Amino acid sequence: MAFPRSDVVAPAAAGPAVPQQGGQAPPTVVKIVVAGGFAVGKTTFIGSISDIEPLSTEAAMTEHSVGVDDAGMVSDRKTSTTVAMDFGRITLPGNLWLYLFGTPGQDRFLFMWDDLVRGAIGAVVLVDTDRLDQCFPAVDYFESRGIPFVVAVNCFEGVARHALDDVRSALAVPADVPVIYTDARSRAATKQALVTVVQTAMRRLAAGTTG
Template identity: 55%
Template sequence: MADSDTVTRAAPDTVKILIAGGFGVGKTTLVGSVSEIAPLRTEEPLTAAGLGVDDLDGIERKKATTVALDFGRITIGDDLVLYLFGTPGQQRFWFMWNDLAVGALGGVVLIDVRRPRTSFAALDFFERRGIPFVVGVNGFYGEHPYPPEEIREALALPDHVQVVLCDARDRASSRDVLIALLDQLIAAAAGPDGDGRLAHPVG
């Protein structure tokens, strides 16, 4: 093919997204279900050393835990790639959240409605740092006993924060949560002084 016939495709934009939430809410599962590459996981078995430290109430069958991060990637269209960074959930690993959040354009707070208190710290983390986020409500066993508006009221979420019912095991469902976040980010960028393009944070 002649050089004049060669089409140069611009490199896609890359966006860093943080997946946060409490211990055992399904962050590793969500990243793994949606990632187009084999996800990087830093899971270690739960041991007796964590007894009395890790809150296993309601998740007694859990056998492993993320100790650093989960990482995955998903391509959205031809011009956008999302890099997904899942945070560890236990309080003893929260000190890593600040480093993982550097450069993140937005976040997903994953909620288990059986144990909503476990994700309060993640909600506070994003709100204090001004990082836009959506709330993904992971329906364990495919069950969603509460509608989004009841969850919004219970968590005292502002109107602009979307609440999305999902199943972290399902690729399409997890992708819908990420699309909801992107829609929210684009809408914010298209405000009175915006141009609709996603702006990358500095730092």
């Protein structure tokens, strides 16, 4: 399978659709990025909702990753890691396709982020509250580039260990950044997180239009 283009653009930048053969217009594509720390659940998040078999670039973790990739408290259950990106697609009514691009969690792959986020309308930053510091780079990245994002606390084993206000305070994110609970294994929870991203992006767009 060929890699999907990571530089697909949001509808506002895509221009009018050109009818294909048979009079059917090509789909309008919207792109959302799923980011976060190492082993936070990005691959699972995308896989739980994608309508197609997700494209994953996971590789087995070996002894060569020791001292390079910090598996920390998840080392006993983390046997593979994303080395490029994850990709999934959701087909929505109105001939709309939602593309999901998952970033690699390791710091050494940060150079890829600029390509992965190009054209994205917003992002989900997945958070493991046991390793909160690992999501700081993602939060800083989207804030510095003015990309709308949502902080989604991944409730492992269905348990919320910290209040959302405490997470917001620890991350020092402003009030206009939604902080929500999610479960990367649940299609319903993942869907709600993506809806929140779209709503956040629309509010940002409206504020920029009227401001």
